[in-house]
Amino acid sequence: MESGAQGSGLDRPQSRANSRARGNDALILIGLMAAAFSVAIAYMDGLTFPFLMDEDDYWDQTLEFISDWPPSLQLLRTYGEPMTPLSFFYWGAVELSLGLGVPGLRLSCLVLSVAALLLIGRRANSPGRRALLCAVGLLLYPYWVPLSLLIYTDMPAVFLSMLGLFLYARGRSIASAAAFVLAIATRQYMITVPLSLLAAELMPAMFSRAPLRWERVIPLVAASSSLAGWVIFFGGLGPSPGLDVYPTHLDALIDFSPVYGLYMLSCVGAYFVVPEFALFRRWRDPWPFELSFRNISVGVGLLVAFASLGLPGSDVAMGPLNRSVVTLLPVELPGAIREVVRIVIFAALAWLTCVRFRHLDVVFWLLLSRGLLMTVSWEGWEKYHMVLLASLWYLRSLSELDKPLELFGLDARLDREANATSVEPSQAA
Numbered sequence: 161m162e163s164g165a166q167g168s169g170l171d172r173p174q175s176r177a178n179s180r181a182r183g184n185d186a187l188i189l190i191g192l193m194a195a196a197f198s199v200a201i202a203y204m205d206g207l208t209f210p211f212l213m214d215e216d217d218y219w220d221q222t223l224e225f226i227s228d229w230p231p232s233l234q235l236l237r238t239y240g241e242p243m244t245p246l247s248f249f250y251w252g253a254v255e256l257s258l259g260l261g262v263p264g265l266r267l268s269c270l271v272l273s274v275a276a277l278l279l280i281g282r283r284a285n286s287p288g289r290r291a292l293l294c295a296v297g298l299l300l301y302p303y304w305v306p307l308s309l310l311i312y313t314d315m316p317a318v319f320l321s322m323l324g325l326f327l328y329a330r331g332r333s334i335a336s337a338a339a340f341v342l343a344i345a346t347r348q349y350m351i352t353v354p355l356s357l358l359a360a361e362l363m364p365a366m367f368s369r370a371p372l373r374w375e376r377v378i379p380l381v382a383a384s385s386s387l388a389g390w391v392i393f394f395g396g397l398g399p400s401p402g403l404d405v406y407p408t409h410l411d412a413l414i415d416f417s418p419v420y421g422l423y424m425l426s427c428v429g430a431y432f433v434v435p436e437f438a439l440f441r442r443w444r445d446p447w448p449f450e451l452s453f454r455n456i457s458v459g460v461g462l463l464v465a466f467a468s469l470g471l472p473g474s475d476v477a478m479g480p481l482n483r484s485v486v487t488l489l490p491v492e493l494p495g496a497i498r499e500v501v502r503i504v505i506f507a508a509l510a511w512l513t514c515v516r517f518r519h520l521d522v523v524f525w526l527l528l529s530r531g532l533l534m535t536v537s538w539e540g541w542e543k544y545h546m547v548l549l550a551s552l553w554y555l556r557s558l559s560e561l562d563k564p565l566e567l568f569g570l571d572a573r574l575d576r577e578a579n580a581t582s583v584e585p586s587q588a589a
Contacts, residue, residue, distance in 0.1 A: 185292045189281040192296060193274055200305045207263035207309065215311045217241070219262060222251040222311075229256065237394060242402040244390055246345040247313040265311045272319040273308035276550065279326045280557050293439045294557040298550055301431050302480045303543045317347035318547045324383075325554055328357060328376075337379035341386045348390065348397065349533055349544070353551060354383040356525035363520060406538075419469040420540035421531035422462070422510055423478065427545050428527070429509030430481050432552050433516045455515050462507040462514070471502055472540065479542025481509075526551055 201207065211219070221241050225231045225248045236245055254268045255261070281295035298304055307314050324339035343350035358380040364370040391397060449455070472478060485505055489498050517523045530548045534540060 185281075185289055188289075189277070189292055189295055192299065193277060196299055196305055197270065197274075197308065200309055204309060207266045211262075212310060215262075218247070218251075218311045218313065219265070222248050222255060222265065225249065225252040226255060237399060238401055239399050240401045240405055242398040242406050243313055243347050244345045244398070246342060247316045247347075250316055251311065262311065266309050269310065269312070269315045270308050272315050273304070276315075276319045276322045279322050280550075280554050290440075290559065291557040294553040297432070297435045297439055297556070298553045300435050301546065301549050303546055307543070307546070313347055314543065314546055317343050317350050318550055320346060321350050321353045321547050322550055322554060325353060325357075325551055329554075329558060333376045333379040337383040340380075340383035344383070344386050344390070348387060350547060351384055351387045352526065352529040352533060353547065354380050356522055356529050358384060359525040360522035416535055417537070417540070418535045419466070419471060420534040420537055422465055422469065423471075423506065423540045424531050424534045424545060424548075425462075425510035425513045425527070426506040427479070427481055427509075427542050428548065428552070429512040429516075431542075431545070431549055433512040434509075436516075436556065449512070449515055455511070458514050459507065459511045462510050463503065466503045466507045466510075471499070471506065478540045481542060523552065523555065 218241070221239060224235070224239065225245075228235050229252060231239075231245070231249075231252075239245065239248070241248075251265045251268065254264055258264045260267070277295045277298060280298060281291050303314075320339050320343035324336045324343060327333075327336035327339055337354070340350070340354040343353070358377065361373060361377050361380065365372045394400070396403060472482075485502055489501055493501070513527070517527060526548055530545065534544065537544065
């Protein structure tokens with residue numbers, strides 16, 4: 161009893177120190193979010209700025225849902241957008257509840273953005289402020305803050321996918337599946353997250369005869385199958401009028417553009433691997449970027465692939481990465497040399513992704529599913545990678561990116577360990 165009492169007494173300062181660290185990290189994260197979003201809102205002169213890009217279409221669609229509230233089955237089959245309808249339900253409910261108009265809908269997306277960041281940064285007691293740095297890494301993604309202030313379906317869909325991943329990591333399989341069902345009901349392509357988790361669950365059983373965790377597999381199968389329900393309901397991938405408005409979406413399914421899948425790897429290199437390298441100072445630790453025969457072979461293969469497939473024209477605005485490369489290249493360079501330099505830059509970024517994620521784990525399936533989806537995308541818009549990058553930063557916050565033989569699901573255990581012990585910041589990476 162005396163020994164136990166002593167241990168309890170010794171643990172109290174430790175617990176108080178951990179509590180202070182958690183509080184400090186939480187304040188830092190809240191401060192960073194407040195600063196980033198305040199600057200963005202000030203730059204846009206509040207939330208009352210004119211419609212940008214597709215915002216007016218999404219606002220009009222929300223009003224149509226409100227005018228026939230709750231929307232009839234006929235309206236749900238014939239509305240004029242190609243994506244599944246949950247965002248318009250959400251915005252309709254916000255408008256009916258608050259009546260704030262366009263600023264209210266933009267504010268609702270900002271709330272979901274903050275909630276998604278908190279799902280990553282909530283483990284503020286992680287070693288070396290790992291979770292805090294991961295939230296910062298996601299904030300650095302150039303589409304995160306803008307899409308937090310726009311009436312776009314991406315943020316509701318990404319938040320629900322993040323919620324599903326969060327619940328899955330805590331072993332709440334049914335609740336996780338429900339979140340994934342809602343994410344797919346917001347944007348069809350969110351199916352890539354539960355499908356990737358399902359593949360990661362099945363692979364150990366196929367290659368090592370490990371027992372299947374049916375309590376996880378069955379909910380993931382159910383969640384992924386929900387897309388089939390929407391296809392049956394719509395009689396296609398989306399409402400026919402909505403698909404007719406955007407014929408390029410269906411044409412892309414036939415045209416097949418593998419270069420967009422390769423460009424996705426370049427975007428992950430630019431928006432995850434490079435920021436992770438800087439934020440976590442990976443140069444201090446063993447790292448996978450050595451010039452081994454395998455890695456050199458991967459680099460040569462990527463160069464050949466990019467050169468063979470050809471990049472979209474330099475005038476194609478796929479996103480900040482492509483625009484930055486085009487802008488930074490000297491205009492005095494001949495066109496052929498500029499194109500060669502572009503290929504080398506994008507191949508190098510894709511190489512960073514390939515050598516960073518070299519294992520047959522959940523990240524492999526996330527990259528593969530996203531890459532395959534991009535090959536049938538109408539363009540290689542960097543915005544489409546938001547759910548992938550958010551998933552990678554969340555997995556990084558759990559320190560689960562480098563465990564090829566162990567499926568994650570350890571968030572609760574990690575919380576207990578972090579509360580019970582202290583870890584030096586040098587072990588964060």
